[in-house]
Amino acid sequence: MSMWCGRLLRAAGRGVQASWSRAASNDVATFRDINTMKFCNGQKMPTGLFTAGEVEGRITKLRETMEHEGIAACLFTSFHNINYYSGGFVYCAFNRPYCLIVTPEKHVIVSSLVDGGQPWRRSPHNSMATAEVGGWACTEVLGEGVPEYEVALAGTQAMVRNIAKIYPNSDLMDSWVWFQSGINTDGSHNPVTSRKIQKGDNLSLNCFSTPQGYNVSLERTCFLDHCSDAHLKVWEANVSVHKKGLQLIQPGAKCSEIAHELSDMYAQLGLLKYQMTGCGHSLDVLCHRYGLEAAGLALHEDSDTVLEPGMVVSMKPMITIPEGQPGAGGYREHSILIINDDNTVENITSFPFGPEHNIIKK
Numbered sequence: 001m002s003m004w005c006g007r008l009l010r011a012a013g014r015g016v017q018a019s020w021s022r023a024a025s026n027d028v029a030t031f032r033d034i035n036t037m038k039f040c041n042g043q044k045m046p047t048g049l050f051t052a053g054e055v056e057g058r059i060t061k062l063r064e065t066m067e068h069e070g071i072a073a074c075l076f077t078s079f080h081n082i083n084y085y086s087g088g089f090v091y092c093a094f095n096r097p098y099c100l101i102v103t104p105e106k107h108v109i110v111s112s113l114v115d116g117g118q119p120w121r122r123s124p125h126n127s128m129a130t131a132e133v134g135g136w137a138c139t140e141v142l143g144e145g146v147p148e149y150e151v152a153l154a155g156t157q158a159m160v161r162n163i164a165k166i167y168p169n170s171d172l173m174d175s176w177v178w179f180q181s182g183i184n185t186d187g188s189h190n191p192v193t194s195r196k197i198q199k200g201d202n203l204s205l206n207c208f209s210t211p212q213g214y215n216v217s218l219e220r221t222c223f224l225d226h227c228s229d230a231h232l233k234v235w236e237a238n239v240s241v242h243k244k245g246l247q248l249i250q251p252g253a254k255c256s257e258i259a260h261e262l263s264d265m266y267a268q269l270g271l272l273k274y275q276m277t278g279c280g281h282s283l284d285v286l287c288h289r290y291g292l293e294a295a296g297l298a299l300h301e302d303s304d305t306v307l308e309p310g311m312v313v314s315m316k317p318m319i320t321i322p323e324g325q326p327g328a329g330g331y332r333e334h335s336i337l338i339i340n341d342d343n344t345v346e347n348i349t350s351f352p353f354g355p356e357h358n359i360i361k362k
Contacts, residue, residue, distance in 0.1 A: 055087035063104055076100040079213070080285040082109065088212035090171045128336070130166070131218035132351045134159040134177055134207035142203070142224065143362045145196050148184070152177040152192045159209040170212050178206035185330035186320045188219065188276070199225035202329035203360075213285050218351055219316060219334030222358040230326035232355060237269045238319055238331040239354045245279055245299075245315040246335065251343045255303040262317065263301070274319040276330075283312045283336055309341045 062085065066074060076082055082089060082100045089109060091098060096112040137158035142151045155177035164172055180190050181197045185204040197203070203222040208215060221235055241262055248258045262279050266272040280299035297305050297313065307313065316334035321327045335349035352358065 050087055055085075058085055058087075059102065059107065062102060066102075066104065073101060073103045076102070083213040083285045088170070088214075090173060090213045092173075128209075128216045128348050129350070130159050130162045130175075130209035130211065131207040131216045132349070133162045134175075134209060135205055135218050135220065135351050138177065138179060138205055138207070139222070139360055142179075142197055142222075142360060144199050144224065147194045147196050148179050148181055149192045149194055151197075152179040155179065155205075155207050159207065163209060163211045167211055174210040174213070176208055178204075178208075180204040180206075180330070182329070183323055186323075188318060188330065188332055197224055200228065202231060202331075204330055204332065206334075215283060215285070216336065217283065217314065217316075217334055218349060219332050220351060220353055220358055221331045221333060222360055223355075224360050225362065227355060227359050228327070231329065234271070234319070234321055234327035235331055235355055237271055238317055239333060241265050241269075241279075241317040242315060242333040242335070242353065245317060246337070246347060249280075249307065249313060249315060249337045249339070249345055251307055251309060251339050251345075253307045255297065255299050255305045255307070256301050259299045259301045259303070262299075266317075266319070271319050274321055276318050276320050279317045280314045281316075283314055307339055309339050309343060311339045313337055313339070 062074065065071075076085060077097070077099045079091070079093070079098075082091075082098060085100055085102065085107075086109060091111065093112075097110075098112070099110045101108045101110065134155035138151050138155040141154040156175060159175045159177075160172055163170060163175065177192070178189065179192055180187075181195055181201045181203050184190050184193060184195060185202050188204070188206065201224050203224060205218070205220045205222055207218040210216070221238070223231065223235075227235065244265055245258070245262055248261060259279060263272060263275070266275050278298055278300045282297035296303065297311065299313070299315075314334055314336050316332060318330065318332035320330045333353045335347055335353075338346045338348060340346060
């Protein structure tokens with residue numbers, strides 16, 4: 001591994017203009033003239049999320065591609081690429097430019113001075129059940145009269161504490177829970193509110209744990225105490241689509257073909273017009289601030305990507321029945337699958353789904 005060093009960027013000439021003036025010392029004048037500086041502060045802090053071999057392998061493959069294509073240097077500016085090729089540098093840009101420069105000999109992060117030595121400390125020389133920890137914490141707390149935000153807080157706290165326990169050197173940011181009830185379940189990204197849960201409510205549990213910028217999601221439909229026949233019929237239909245989708249995630253399968261087959265299934269069930277989004281996408285570096293780079297690997301009718309070993313993809317069918325119709329509300333089940341190097345497919349989401357498990361009695 002070539003030398004890893006963080007660099008800090010400061011825009012010159014940003015001093016506040018005052019109505020009075022005074023002579024600047026030589027030290028101040030020198031500081032204002034500095035555009036970049038090296039700030040290797042403290043000790044290296046491996047994340048523990050990835051092994052040194054994993055991160056070194058990423059950079060080695062990159063450099064091999066660079067050599068083959070005759071590329072002298074790569075400049076990465078997206079959060080996703082900086083995180084991936086650094087082994088877990090997580091930052092908040094707040095409109096400041098960040099980048100990672102990789103050459104055949106060097107590996108340098110250019111970041112804002114406001115981050116101090118953190119970019120340097122996050123070395124690439126070092127590592128999914130946390131979302132499920134949050135899910136179980138939510139089910140423990142929910143009950144009649146409990147507001148949505150209290151359930152969400154319990155799940156978020158449980159996930160953050162679990163990440164801190166498993167990866168004691170990692171950054172703890174951007175893990176959260178969206179917990180919706182009743183009409184609020186109609187959108188999977190609807191914000192948490194103070195609405196109080198009622199018996200018979202349709203509940204949507206969405207836990208997003210983000211160790212070192214890598215998102216792991218768990219989404220489940222639940223009901224408190226009981227589920228009406230109309231809701232049960234819709235719920236079971238969506239569960240059947242989810243089960244079919246889990247079977248279709250195989251190496252060699254084309255994303256568009258999976259999407260078409262699941263859309264046909266929804267049509268046969270009379271629910272296609274209630275489908276709100278695609279049935280899955282890649283899982284990688286993600287945050288509600290940073291976005292998801294998944295256009296090429298999404299289970300959409302216009303994506304011809306072929307699934308292959310090394311890919312991580314979700315199965316997440318979602319439908320919403322409008323208010324006033326039988327079974328009104330949102331339904332979604334989200335599981336994560338890994339296509340292994342030996343062509344086997346591993347479902348790493350063990351949290352149960354379906355009416356036999358998630359009608360919560362309190």
